[in-house]
Structure formats: C-alpha cells, structure tokens
Amino acid sequence: xxxxxxxxxxxxxxxxxxxxxxxGARYQGMHPAPGERYPTRFCYVTDDxxxxxxxxxxxxxxxxxxxxxxxxxxxxxxxxxVNREAPPDIEFTGKRIIYEALRHRRVDPKLFVAExxxxxxxxxxxxxxxxxxxxxxxxxxxSRVRVEAGKLSEVRTQADVPLRGRVPVVWRxxxxxxxxxxxxxxxxxxxxxxxxxxxxxxxxxxxxDLWRLSDGREAVTLDGDRWPAKIxxxxxxxxxxxxxxTGVRTGFAHMVLETAGGLVVADAPAGWVELQQLPPADLxxxxxxxxxxxxxxxxxxxxFPGTPIRAVAITxxxxxxxxxxxxxxxxxxxxxxxxxxxxxxxxxxxRTTMPEDRLTRQGGKVTITPVHDRLTLDDQNNTIELMxxxxxxxxxxxxxxxxxxxxxxxxxxxxxxNSDAETPRDDRxxxxxxxxxxxxxxxxxxxxxxxxxxxxxxxxxxxxxxSDSESCRALAIK
Numbered sequence: 001x002x003x004x005x006x007x008x009x010x011x012x013x014x015x016x017x018x019x020x021x022x023x024g025a026r027y028q029g030m031h032p033a034p035g036e037r038y039p040t041r042f043c044y045v046t047d048d049x050x051x052x053x054x055x056x057x058x059x060x061x062x063x064x065x066x067x068x069x070x071x072x073x074x075x076x077x078x079x080x081x082v083n084r085e086a087p088p089d090i091e092f093t094g095k096r097i098i099y100e101a102l103r104h105r106r107v108d109p110k111l112f113v114a115e116x117x118x119x120x121x122x123x124x125x126x127x128x129x130x131x132x133x134x135x136x137x138x139x140x141x142x143s144r145v146r147v148e149a150g151k152l153s154e155v156r157t158q159a160d161v162p163l164r165g166r167v168p169v170v171w172r173x174x175x176x177x178x179x180x181x182x183x184x185x186x187x188x189x190x191x192x193x194x195x196x197x198x199x200x201x202x203x204x205x206x207x208x209d210l211w212r213l214s215d216g217r218e219a220v221t222l223d224g225d226r227w228p229a230k231i232x233x234x235x236x237x238x239x240x241x242x243x244x245x246t247g248v249r250t251g252f253a254h255m256v257l258e259t260a261g262g263l264v265v266a267d268a269p270a271g272w273v274e275l276q277q278l279p280p281a282d283l284x285x286x287x288x289x290x291x292x293x294x295x296x297x298x299x300x301x302x303x304f305p306g307t308p309i310r311a312v313a314i315t316x317x318x319x320x321x322x323x324x325x326x327x328x329x330x331x332x333x334x335x336x337x338x339x340x341x342x343x344x345x346x347x348x349x350x351r352t353t354m355p356e357d358r359l360t361r362q363g364g365k366v367t368i369t370p371v372h373d374r375l376t377l378d379d380q381n382n383t384i385e386l387m388x389x390x391x392x393x394x395x396x397x398x399x400x401x402x403x404x405x406x407x408x409x410x411x412x413x414x415x416x417x418n419s420d421a422e423t424p425r426d427d428r429x430x431x432x433x434x435x436x437x438x439x440x441x442x443x444x445x446x447x448x449x450x451x452x453x454x455x456x457x458x459x460x461x462x463x464x465x466x467s468d469s470e471s472c473r474a475l476a477i478k
Contacts, residue, residue: 021193032317042276073101090222104277228250229249241381246455260382297309312335317345327357407447417451417458
C-alpha cells in the first residue's frame with residue numbers, strides 16, 4: 001500500500017532526531033519536575049516504494065534504565081518488533097495500523113508538508129496569519145499548522161496526559177541550517193524534547209537488511225489486537241486475601257488486598273501518550289487518563305460484589321502508576337502516597353484541565369494522605385503496612401505495600417525479575433541490588449515480593465543472595 005504524500009519513491013530515507021528528553025517534565029524522572037534531561041535519539045526510516053516505515057528509539061526509559069526499541073510497520077496490517085540482539089522478532093498481524101504508521105512518518109517535517117499538500121481535504125480552516133487547521137484521520141484532536149517558505153514552522157495540537165489533563169502539545173521547528181533543523185517539543189510550557197534533525201539516504205544493502213527477520217529466524221506471530229497493548233484482566237490468588245490482577249493493560253499488574261474494611265489496591269494505572277508520534281496518541285486508544293483505572297474499578301466491583309474499595313496506595317509519582325487515582329477517589333477510596341510527592345499529586349490530580357470523568361461528574365476531588373516513613377492500616381483480617389523506601393536509583397520517593405499477616409510485599413519498578421535466578425538482571429542491576437539490600441534490611445526472610453511488571457515472585461531470602469552476586473559486589477565496592 002502506498003502512503004499518501006510520498007516524495008522520494010524508490011528510496012529508503014532515514015530521518016533522525018538527536019537531542020535530550022526531559023523525563024522530569026514527562027513525570028517519569030527522579031522528581032516530578034522539569035530539568036532531568038537525558039540523551040535521546042529517535043529515527044524514522046521511510047520506504048516509499050512499499051510504504052514500510054521503521055521507528056527506532058534509544059535513551060533513558062527511566063532514570064535507572066537505558067532503553068532501545070525498534071518497530072517496523074508493514075502497512076496496512078502488520079507490525080514487527082525487531083529483536084536484533086535477542087531474536088526472534090515478534091509480529092502482530094490483522095490490525096489496521098495505517099494511522100499509527102502515518103503518525104511516525106509525519107515527524108519528518110519534509111514529509112509532513114508533502115502529506116499536507118497531497119491532502120487539501122484534511123484542511124478545515126485557514127487564517128490570514130498563515131495558520132491552517134487540520135483534521136487528521138485517526139486523531140481525536142484537530143491540529144493547527146504553520147508552514148513558512150515551504151518549511152514546517154510549528155504544529156499545535158492537544159493530548160490527554162496523565163497528571164496534566166487535556167493540554168497543548170507543540171512541535172516547533174527552527175531552520176538555521178536547512179539540512180539540520182532544530183525542533184522543540186513542548187507540553188504546556190515545558191520542553192520535553194529538544195533535538196537536531198538529520199537525513200540520509202540508505203544504500204540498497206542497508207535498505208534490504210533493514211526489513212529482514214533478525215538472524216533469519218521466523219518471527220513469533222501474535223494477533224493484531226494485542227498491539228500495542230491489550231486490556232485482559234485476570235485475577236490470581238497469591239495467598240488467602242491477597243490477589244494479583246494482571247492485564248489491566250499489557251505489562252501492568254496490581255496487588256489487591258481483601259480486608260474487613262474493604263479492598264486495598266496498589267497503584268492507580270493511567271494511559272500512556274506516545275510523544276514520538278505526530279499528533280501524539282494514546283497507547284490504548286480511547287482510554288486516556290482515567291478510563292483505564294475506571295475499568296479496573298469496575299472489574300474489582302464485579303469480582304468482589306458488595307465490597308467497597310477502601311484505599312489505593314500510589315507507589316510513586318510516575319504518571320502511568322499514579323495518573324488513574326481520580327477513578328479510585330470517585331469510587332470512595334482513600335488515596336495514599338509518599339510524603340515527598342503528596343502535594344504534587346494533590347495539585348496534579350485536581351487540575352481543572354482534566355477531561356470529564358467519573359470524579360468530574362460527581363463534583364469531587366482527590367485528597368492525598370501523605371505517608372511519612374510507615375503507616376499501618378489496621379484490620380482484623382489483614383493488617384497492611386505502607387512503607388516509604390529510601391531514595392533509590394529509580395525514583396526519589398517510593399512506597400511499598402506490605403500485607404504483613406499474609407507475608408506478601410508489593411512494589412513497582414524496583415524489583416522486576418525476568419526469572420527465579422538468584423542474581424539480578426544485568427540491564428537493571430543498580431536498582432535491583434539497591435532494592436535487594438533494602439528488602440533484606442526491612443522485610444522478613446519469608447516475605448514474598450511481587451511487582452507490577454513481571455510474573456516471578458521472589459522470597460526475600462533469595463534477594464539476600466543477590467548481595468553475593470558479582471554485579472552487586474561490584475556496586476558495593478564503588
């Protein structure tokens with residue numbers, strides 16, 4: 001399938017943005033505040049002969065983790081996650097992905113302008129000062145676009161961003177050098193990404209190799225409805241009164257504790273906005289900010305009929321873990337968070353820019369109860385202790401949820417094991433070793449640690465053996 005607006009038929013062109021991404025402004029940093037910038041590279045390869053597009057990104061996915069991601073789009077209905085370092089690749093088939101592919105392609109300002117010229121029917125308004133209002137298919141918001149002397153100058157659009165609400169998103173281009181323009185991406189007044197652009201035409205061999213399966217191995221194939229994320233909630237019993245709900249969205253799990261006073265839930269998930277696309281889009285379309293947790297609340301009410309949701313404990317202020325707290329407040333739950341970020345979360349979750357949700361319709365607000373050091377939720381069946389963890393590599397302030405009587409401890413993003421190995425993951429060694437030391441010092445050896453992003457359950461006694469690993473010993477020496 002040929003994509004509209006193609007200008008370099010027969011060639012594969014790589015367009016890259018090299019710069020810095022501000023994790024703090026994205027509310028994914030050590031602190032929920034701008035000023036935490038990390039080197040970041042986004043590249044987009046377009047092959048106008050076939051309409052294929054490849055996106056690759058590298059940089060800090062969190063303060064403690066370097067991330068790399070490569071995905072190829074074979075329009076109209078196949079996506080491939082490229083695993084060059086650890087084949088095989090993973091392919092999702094059967095889902096129409098043309099709009100997602102176009103949102104990546106559109107980041108190239110030259111292709112953006114060419115596409116606009118090829119689709120005058122998308123332009124729904126023009127002003128005397130040169131701005132055009134554009135209604136892109138597949139986007140819930142209109143965009144305002146300014147092109148000067150044939151070059152893209154600015155794109156203004158909107159996005160529903162957790163902990164911010166429905167806010168403006170701006171791509172602003174500067175052209176001091178036509179071959180190396182500069183771009184700034186802003187959410188409200190915060191620059192989340194600043195970069196310099198470059199183009200290069202790939203050789204025939206590079207282009208050919210780009211689309212090959214990694215190591216020549218057949219890809220693992222999955223149904224397209226699982227891309228890029230799927231909601232498929234399932235409840236697993238850890239011990240009596242302690243449950244893990246998986247599939248709130250792909251890769252997200254949450255502990256649920258049954259107490260005499262009602263349910264206590266760990267974390268309030270929110271949607272995820274893909275800022276490397278233009279216009280930006282929700283990872284799970286239609287779920288935005290509150291609806292993911294509203295869906296979770298509905299699941300809990302159906303699974304525990306007649307049982308109220310007593311409380312939700314926010315483990316840390318990253319927007320994907322905290323942004324759904326409005327849904328729990330609407331359900332009547334108390335909201336707890338580390339003292340260090342309580343004021344920020346109170347302001348963020350009650351912003352007037354929040355799109356309409358259940359809490360809005362109730363006329364309610366989120367009240368945050370700060371946790372300093374430890375806070376016990378007494379209960380005759382299942383005593384719960386909320387514990388503030390000391391400053392670590394992932395985030396400045398984190399909260400753990402300990403079902404003491406049941407011997408289960410939940411945390412998010414601090415211990416994310418891939419297996420039952422007695423050594424930490426190489427790609428997260430600093431955080432894994434740090435958390436292991438904390439757990440040994442504060443939890444009983446028979447406590448089982450569970451987490452938000454992987455299935456293995458780890459007894460603290462195993463974490464104690466992390467300290468004997470070569471990687472943890474090397475960190476201790478430093």
